[in-house]
Amino acid sequence: MKVRKAVIPAAGLGTRMLPITKSMPKEMLPIVDRPAIHYVVEEAIKAGIEDILIITGKGKRAIEDYFDRSFELEYYLRERGKFEELKQVEEIGEMVDIYYVRQKKPLGLGDAILHAEKHVNGEPFAVLLGDDIIISKKPAIKQLMEVAERKNTSVIGVEKVPWELVSRYGIINGQKIDEQLYTITDMVEKPSPDEAPSNMAIIGRYVLIPEIFDFLKETPPGKGGEIQLTDALRAMLNEYEMLAKVISGRRYDIGTRIGFIKANIELSLLRDDLREGVILFIKNILQEVQDE
Template sequence: MNIHKVIIPVAGWGTRSLPATKNIPKEMLPVYNKPVVQYVVEEAIASGLNDVCFITNRDKNVIEDHFDHNLQLEAVLERAGKTQQLEVIRRVATMINCISIRQKQQLGLGHAVLCAKEVMSGDEAFAVMVGDDLMFGMNPGIKQLIDVAQSERLSVIGVMEVPQEHVSRYGIISGTEISPGIYQVEKLVEKPKIDEAPSRLAIVGRYVLSSSIFKHLESIAPGHGGEIQLTDALQLQANTQGLLAVKIHGMRFDTGDWAEYLTANIYFALQEEELRDDLIRHLRPLLPFG
């Protein structure tokens, strides 16, 4: 199972982040000194995925532009002798092979994945990475799924345990743990009520899928919220070909949640030696225990 392509759906409206996202895609909001989507792309690259298919809409061209050359800016930096900044933006412009597909109606994550069917060749497996979930660890989140998918030759989804009071925000799975942190998925429920959730294992925006997912997406009716839910197609995948879930190791930030978005900014700033001491000095008086 060779996996080279990744679908990154970025067509959503970002309503959780309004008013900041009124005219700026949520995926382009900065986390420290990079837009959210660049962290997702860098995770993909670190996992061997260089062909990136953005599922976008008419107002998201700025995402594609970010991964292209800005010749005017490059000329300005070159004339000013700002070689370090010039090197950074040229690296961003060449880091991926960018494919863009318009999702002309926002009909859910499942529909977004289905939009990419024509650019996925034959029986090729592919990754899906939700564009507002950031994951960091010694081993990139999506790479943990790719390794299992290649060894078991099955579709794999990423999960993490969440507090019971948060299960209604996620797709939740139940299944049998067949080896440490790896589950044979039996049931998937999209945003269940707290008292009806089959577990606390939440799907967290990382998937490696076989091409058979497309026929399942084409066969399902709109589900939760009137949308084509990827969760519903994954249930069919689990019932027929089989489906695994991997408990992802690492740190996760949901950048659609303001507390987590702001925490991500602080986290990355603290990694910079030149900023760390000043940042802590500015934060300390603001904290109740400061």
Template sequence: MKKIRKAIIPAAGLGTRFLPETKAMPKEMLPVVDKPAIQLIVEEAMKSGITDILIIIGKGKRAIEDHFDSNTELELNLERKGKDKMLEAVKKTNGLNIYFKRQEHPKGLGDAVLTAKSFVGNDPFVIMLGDDLMQAETPLTKQLIDSYEKTNSSTLAVMRVPHEDTSKYGVINPAKKVSDGLYDVTSFVEKPNPEDAPSDLAIIGRYLLTPDIFEVLEHTKPGKGNEVQLTDAIDTLNKSGKVYAHEFKGSRYDTGNKFGWLQTNIEFGLQHPEVADQLKSYIKDLANKLD
């Protein structure tokens, strides 16, 4: 069985929900306390044993490339000044093989993944969406890899959401529970209306797929939003093979909208050793004022 060593991070979206901030700055570079959100995704990949990452970018995303490039002048400056902790933080992702490819036209997540076909080759791989930050003792990507080593099949991460929110997600129609947290799936439905949703188990931003998904994507016609939907391709793949769903029970943070991004910063700030105590006191004082 091949080891999972490759990951794709789609980062070609326009970030319109964060305008005007994203007019010149990629949405993925918006900070969560002191790190760009996309770096937290890359760090999860590292902790999960991933060594090769392809970041799919679009026009105006050069800042992402610059961020993951080595900055020799900065590193030497920090080293000379003995700022070891800062130097360690700056070099956190050094040593990874990070590649970039441009999606010429925003035709949907399925199309973005298809651009990675030559990078993936014949290897199983993971897809990590940049809007979803996950926290768990074992990283969610590693959980999917562990599941693959048992089933040798594609596996998606799912999480229970309020039923009225099912129209925001791809949703699974579970056939049966194979083991604790692992489901055999009858079908995958992209953004169903709540009255039509087959379950409350929504697909969240981590996928482990076998390379045969690319042949399916090549023949997948645009679906909702006139875009090539990855969920549609996965549903087709499930008809000829086997795709499982792994239920995630950790914490998920959605940085893809303004409130979610603010909420993420507050919760990560409360975990940050440099600002946690100050932030906690500030929140308490603010709550008293609001009362």
């Protein structure tokens, strides 16, 4: 089992980040000086993914433009001797083979994944959600790919969340293999704390076998009239083994305001050209706020 392809669903309306997402795709929200989806694509590339399918929707043309070549801009930068900026722009256009399919109706994550069936063409594939920026030494999706390729099965990324937050996530129940790996026995979408089988939450990274498409086709609409990926995965548990891997790293849900702010701060601190100035600003502003 070799994972070569990745799917990035990017068709959602981004309602959690309104009003800015009224005119800008949530995947293009700036994290320092790059859009959020840049980091997700970069993670896939570092994990060894060879081609990427992005599922887009109405109003998402900016994503395609970002990863495309911009000959006018490149000419402008070259003529003015801005070679460092030119290098950055050229690298974006040559990052990896990227393809696009449009989800014409917002029918949920499961429906978006179903649009990838022809592109996947019977191979196992990775799924990376653009809402989650994960900072880790080893790319988060690579952590799952290594388990999937070793165990020859689907692997879902999870992390422990506070019990009061379980209603925001799909939650798994499972048998522990070791501290980082579980055999999934059940999963439920957004349970209340008293109904949740655990506080192990499904986060935006998956490696799936192509049989998932058969189950997605049979999955009826769930909450909000959407086809839920979690419902299809739960049905697949009856026939196929599925593992959950605790991802090592720090995850930021940039679909929330606080997650977006935190991601900007940490990724600024990881930049040699920004770290000193950001630290100084944080120290100064904290002192000013405390003095008020």
